[in-house]
Amino acid sequence: MFIKDTIAISPQNTYNNDIFSSTIKQLYGNKFLAIEPEYTGIIKPNQLRRMGRSLRMGIGCALPLLRNYCNVDGIIIGSSEGGLEDCIKFLNQIKDYEEGMLTPTNFVQSTPNALAGQLALLTSNNSYNTTHVHKGLAFENALIDAKILLLENKVKRLLVGGVEEISNYNFNIEKSAGQFKDKECSSSQLIYSNTKGTVCGEGSTMFILESLTGNNNIKINDIQTITFPTEEELHNTAINILKRNNLKIDHIDILIFGMNGDIRSDYFYYRMMEQLFVNQSVLMYKNLVGEYPTSSAFALYLAYNILLKQYVPKDIIFRQEAKLKYNNILIYNHYKGIQHSFILVTKENC
Amino acid sequence: MDREQLKLDIKVQIIKYLNLLDYNPEDIKDDMPLFGDKGLELDSIDSLELIVMLEREYNIKINNPADGRKILKDINNMADYIIEVNYKNK
Numbered sequence: 001m002f003i004k005d006t007i008a009i010s011p012q013n014t015y016n017n018d019i020f021s022s023t024i025k026q027l028y029g030n031k032f033l034a035i036e037p038e039y040t041g042i043i044k045p046n047q048l049r050r051m052g053r054s055l056r057m058g059i060g061c062a063l064p065l066l067r068n069y070c071n072v073d074g075i076i077i078g079s080s081e082g083g084l085e086d087c088i089k090f091l092n093q094i095k096d097y098e099e100g101m102l103t104p105t106n107f108v109q110s111t112p113n114a115l116a117g118q119l120a121l122l123t124s125n126n127s128y129n130t131t132h133v134h135k136g137l138a139f140e141n142a143l144i145d146a147k148i149l150l151l152e153n154k155v156k157r158l159l160v161g162g163v164e165e166i167s168n169y170n171f172n173i174e175k176s177a178g179q180f181k182d183k184e185c186s187s188s189q190l191i192y193s194n195t196k197g198t199v200c201g202e203g204s205t206m207f208i209l210e211s212l213t214g215n216n217n218i219k220i221n222d223i224q225t226i227t228f229p230t231e232e233e234l235h236n237t238a239i240n241i242l243k244r245n246n247l248k249i250d251h252i253d254i255l256i257f258g259m260n261g262d263i264r265s266d267y268f269y270y271r272m273m274e275q276l277f278v279n280q281s282v283l284m285y286k287n288l289v290g291e292y293p294t295s296s297a298f299a300l301y302l303a304y305n306i307l308l309k310q311y312v313p314k315d316i317i318f319r320q321e322a323k324l325k326y327n328n329i330l331i332y333n334h335y336k337g338i339q340h341s342f343i344l345v346t347k348e349n350c
Numbered sequence: 351m352d353r354e355q356l357k358l359d360i361k362v363q364i365i366k367y368l369n370l371l372d373y374n375p376e377d378i379k380d381d382m383p384l385f386g387d388k389g390l391e392l393d394s395i396d397s398l399e400l401i402v403m404l405e406r407e408y409n410i411k412i413n414n415p416a417d418g419r420k421i422l423k424d425i426n427n428m429a430d431y432i433i434e435v436n437y438k439n440k
Contacts, residue, residue, distance in 0.1 A: 049369040103402045104395055
């Protein structure tokens with residue numbers, strides 16, 4: 001399946017600016033908040049006032065794509081948590097008001113599938129509509145769903161995306177559980193911090209995927225997920241994904257790895273680049289957007305833009321190997337060291 | 351709370367409950383229609399929010415939907431209803 005277009009809202013200036021031609025924003029803290037655009041002209045004020053961050057960001061990215069590319073045959077969203085802030089508000093209300101009368105808006109907007117549903121309503125799209133909620137593999141499963149539909153020739157064009165928001169309530173719970181760093185951290189030091197925990201991120205990334213090649217020939221060749229793997233199983237999975245796409249390790253030009261600065265789980269990446277992929281450039285992306293379950297959607301956004309522009313911003317380079325041309329990118333990410341995924345992206349030569 | 355104070359309080363609560371970020375209490379006129387094409391242009395989900403607001407903030411339950419249509423017509427009607435119910439309950 002081919003990537004036709006993409007839009008991202010992230011802690012970087014990705015919505016109105018091109019981070020490949022402007023400077024990367026340096027962030028500091030233990031939450032990397034997304035830079036939300038002005039939604040006037042995209043979302044009606046009457047609808048906007050009810051929406052939480054994930055809905056706003058999701059619709060803000062998806063609606064311009066749906067307006068530009070008519071006749072979308074399906075909307076597939078990956079979101080681990082959905083409108084988490086609204087969800088926790090609603091749960092708190094149940095307790096605070098002793099299971100009495102509850103406001104409907106928080107409930108309606110809090111479910112993970114609220115975004116896909118709202119997009120269908122806003123664009124009068126009554127085709128395939130699904131939301132995947134498999135925590136750290138939610139976006140990957142949305143991609144697999146899209147790939148199956150496109151391979152079966154059931155559809156020609158799909159909107160696929162991932163969205164996640166930071167909720168203060170959930171941040172505090174996860175921080176207590178050790179997921180985030182005790183001390184605030186700068187984006188330039190995150191990956192090299194050598195301490196436990198990471199920083200919390202958020203964002204929305206949407207793609208238009210098509211079965212036929214477009215102008216740019218950038219193809220998602222393969223997606224593979226694996227849960228609770230041993231290191232051997234993980235390395236075999238990486239080799240197998242290359243084998244079944246007739247590629248050797250040396251054919252991979254760039255690796256985009258999901259290092260997040262947590263010494264407890266970053267070793268998966270370091271061992272893979274030391275033992276398996278020793279001659280490839282390695283890029284990092286969580287220093288730009290923080291850690292969240294569907295962050296691999298942002299990695300795919302980077303892969304698409306690198307292959308399209310044949311350029312790598314210096315702030316995301318972890319290890320550099322000289323290459324004249326970039327054709328194959330392998331994205332490897334894991335969530336909490338449990339859910340691992342590979343996405344192989346290729347620029348097909350005409 | 352006198353009638354004018356009550357109307358101001360209702361406007362503040364409406365802005366809070368419905369997240370009407372572009373409005374100040376003085377922007378909402380006492381006789382401005384809350385629903386329909388003119389006025390605040392609220393919709394059916396907002397009406398549910400207002401019913402919850404009346405119960406939580408003023409301890410008033412609207413059980414009959416037909417009553418709701420009249421009570422939630424504008425700020426004047428909401429204030430009159432709250433005063434009437436409070437008077438009956440005294």
